[in-house]
Amino acid sequence: MQSPSANFSGKPPKLLDQVRDKIRLKHYSIRTEQAYTDWIKRFILYFGKKHPREMGAPEVERFLTHLAVNGQVAASTQNQARCALLFLYKEVLGVELPWLDNVGQAKAPKRLPVVLNRDEMQAILSRLTGTHWLIASLLYGTGMRIMECLRLRVQDVDMKRKEILIRDGKGAKDRVTMLPIALVQPLQAHLTNVRELHESDLAAGYGAVYLPHALERKYPNAAREWCWQYVFPAGKLSTDPRSGAVRRHHVQEQAIQRAVKQAVRAADLTKAATPHTFRHSFATHLLEGGYDIRTVQELLGHADVSTTMIYTHVLNKGGRGVKSPLDNL
Template sequence: MAKSPFIESVRKELRTRQYSYRTEKTYLHWIRYFIRFNDYKHPDMMGNAEIERFLSHLAVNREVSAATQNLALCAIIFMYRHVVGREIEGLNYSYTRAPRNIPTVLDQEEVAKILAHMTGKYWLIAVLLYGCGLRLQEALSMRVKDIDFSLKSILVFRGKGRKDRYTLLPQSLVPRLQAQITYVEKRHAQDLVEGAGMTSVPSSLYRKYKGVMTDVAWQYLFPSTTLCRHPHDGYVCRHHIHATSFAKQLRKAVLKSGVKKRVTAHTFRHSFATRLLQKGTDIRTVQELLGHSDLKKTEIYTHVVGDRRAGTTSPADMLPGSKVEEAQASYV
């Protein structure tokens, strides 16, 4: 199928500005959708009316979330600003403010119950999420070189917002991490024998570090079971396992554990932050470990820490013991 010159120009602009591959796919999806929705009219022939109609369709007919609406608008604004060469002004629509949700967190016992039903690399990924406060993509993107056993730290390379940071290396995980690295070394050695051995990296790093991309230090800690072709540069490489692979294993473990909460990979990160605050860790330290640029993002976790209520006691707990026992007996 012939490629659209306009879509290819958007793709080129995204890559020139070094947007991530995931962002590229997402932006192109919404731009294509916007063009299809408006009967394939060229964006240069459209304006505020078409954009507003499209966003209203997403909100009313598709019933998408506030975050999805904002993402679609970001993609359209990028297209007009950097490809069409026109600023969108006077739009009768603004970024939707997402509701402020209190994060779901797990206590130590609940985490242990879920981990009891996970094995192998999926168990190790889950413990890294909880023990280091990582986002799932940060854990999956971890390379052998990012683990520093001597300094007891893990480098999060190009995390959200393209920022690097260091986080904790749980000492209890050292033997399991060393075993995982040994597995990676054996698989990589076999790849080299078969004429492969390249790892996947962003295009900018590929040009800069092409000579070391077959080094074991650059290999992913959780490599995919299959080789693939790099979407930008075309070389055959081994990527990391897909996020959906972990999500499926986590879902099974949660169901078996009996934990009655909605648990995702990000729940472990929420639980990491909450646990540190409960143990008295300074909130600035927690902010740094999480990689938050704004302290307000970290402060959300104070809302789930019981100690912030300054010892306030529920009126129900102040009832005379006999009244409570009497009520419990009648209920049963």
């Protein structure tokens, strides 16, 4: 694959191409690359296409303030823009100035997660079908994040041990979670169909899948092997935005989000549930079932148990389990 900044005219690479090169050198995801380049473009356009080398702390602070005041973006969005600009100055432009560490970070509000009870969970799942139902069931039954589920490879699912290996999760960490017994048979049937699709792709001259961290160069034939295929492949072939190769990627998260949104609406629920709500419900229901919080922490992949502790505040008892005096009258 040719680097985006590679050229034969002797001209220096464009700034955004330098950003992309640095991001790929650090093995950041394509989603991070897209987000960072978008924020950097917005920053440059906001100041009339002025080069970032000619700007500094006042401009960064002014841009972030504009996002918060005029754009009314969430604290997490503002912090993402901040990270993108600090990456630009530190990693790409090599600017080592004291003000970089003094650029303030927005304080994110501490909110309790939305949690569904078991009846609500069943109501949503009963209104999903096919692959959407299987993915939603896995999210609730394992506690995986949506992208962790969609990026699963065939070799990550161990039917005999009833385990799922989650590779390169949040924080670039691997972990193991359970495979619900109720999903073993549906998942086996699903993989049978996926294998037929893969063999059809091979016969058509395709069948290769994206491999991370230069594994494709180290193992030239691995991309076409069954064990490396996605458990939930997309319905159509697509062009890899980085390499230009035509491959079958995994299902897009937007498709699952739309399906869940429609199911929530059809179930006439008043809660703003999303696929990530299933992860919150998984953790809360395990704690309600009497499982140790350290076990739940490990299954969720939290680095600190204090992150898992938030689910103790949303257990299905109300008021932290305290009985109201009104109920004693």
